Amino acid sequence: MVGAGFAGLTAVRKLARSDIDILVLDRHNYHLFTPLLYQVASALLDPSEIAQPVRSLLRGLPNVGFRLATATGVDLAAKVVMTDRGRLDYDYLILAAGSVSNFFGSLSLERQSYPLKELDQALEIRDRVLGRFEQAQWERDPARRAELLTFVIVGGGPTGVEYAGALSELVRLVLRRDCRDLDPGDARIVLVEGGDRLLATFPADLSKYALRTLEKRAIEVWLGTLAKSADEHGLDLSDGRRIESRTIVWSAGVRAGRLSRGLGPAGPGGTVKVLPTLQLAGHPEAFVIGDMADVEAGGGHLPMLAAVAMQEAESAARSIRALVRGGQPTPFRYRDKGIMATIGRNAGVAQIGGLHLRGFVGWLAWLGVHLLLILSLRSKFLVLVNWSWDYFFYDRPVRFILGAGGSASAERAPPTDDG
Secondary structure, three states: OEOOOHHHHHHHHHHOOOOOOEEEEEOOOEEEOHHHHHHHHOOOOOHHHOEEEHHHHHOOOOOEEEEEOOEEEEEOOOOEEEEOOOEEEOOOEEEOOOEEEOOOOOHHHHHHOEEOOOHHHHHHHHHHHHHHHHHHOOOOOHHHHHHHOEEEEEOOOHHHHHHHHHHHHHHHHHHHHHOOOOOHHHOEEEEEEOOOOOOOOOOHHHHHHHHHHHHHOOEEEEEOOOEEEEEOOEEEEOOOOEEEOOEEEEOOOEEEOHHHOOOOOEOHHHOEEOOOOOEEOOEEEEEEOHHHEEOEEOOEEOOOOHHHHHHHHHHHHHHHHHHHOOOOOOOOOOOOOOEEEEEEOOEEEEEEOOEEEEHHHHHHHHHHHHHHHOOOHHHHHHHHHHHHHHHHHOOOOOOOOOOOOOOOOOOOOOOOOOO
């Protein structure tokens, strides 16, 4: 099992306590609850509340082991996974290594923006946002101060919309009280989306509600323009406009990582085309699921969502059980359970079947679903406490600058490959 994300752990649970020995491989020793990652970046949640040690999650499963390593390749003919620690043989393989940020070939965007995909990236964004306010209090040049206090979010999908709403609350409700020397009107949040509407996978009425809500919360939404390039002082757009900003948060798309290369015909975003059973053609012992897999359903490609990945994991686990018993794998059937996003306090959108929820009801639905999905009871409790504290006291408790975000001389480290 390569990957300890939503897909990997779901498959493990379905295969646990069977006659199959399972080895989980991941480059991190923790499972990350990615839907709440933006709340770490906006100083609401602590990393320990959305990340759980993999070994503790697997502790009660006697037939499951774990190895900390980065998978670097797969030899399908030899049935071997190559890692930075050595080689691992397998009888059956589930590849669920997830995805990485997609900068669409632009090195300047990769170098100058801050992706919101991993835990360390969320902490870096938190450092930078808080640090910009600290720097701005020393800055006497109005143009440079405006540059420091302009925050650009690229990508109008759920991550971009949710972070924009959370950042607005952090700035308007918390930092305006912390930084009394600054005019709260000096801070500017701009959300850039290349399409003609936000939340493109949602129904149009919910997209319009999200747009109206963000604009009411003093967020500028620029639709129909793409990020073209960036430097340390701002972002250039495809329509010729430029935004002067020292902080560009990237949520404009993801792609499968390097591990997917060479496994078979490529699908959109570097994914791997799989058979209806989620197996690789010519290699019935190998399954690809989650963000790595190109799965077609309903005349289109299934999105890179946790709900999709978990259903694929359940299907792959059932097929492996069948193969071990001498049976045949079953085709994957996707069941659409709906989509949802929050836009901040008292505002959310959700589509559940033919039901469209918006506003306070949509927000409550989002809170309830995500609280249920958090794995550990401890994390559920702490997240609920922090949500309640923020809601009633307008306070974000994790406003720590851990890196160099508060230093005016801090420079961005060059990007590294996804491995």
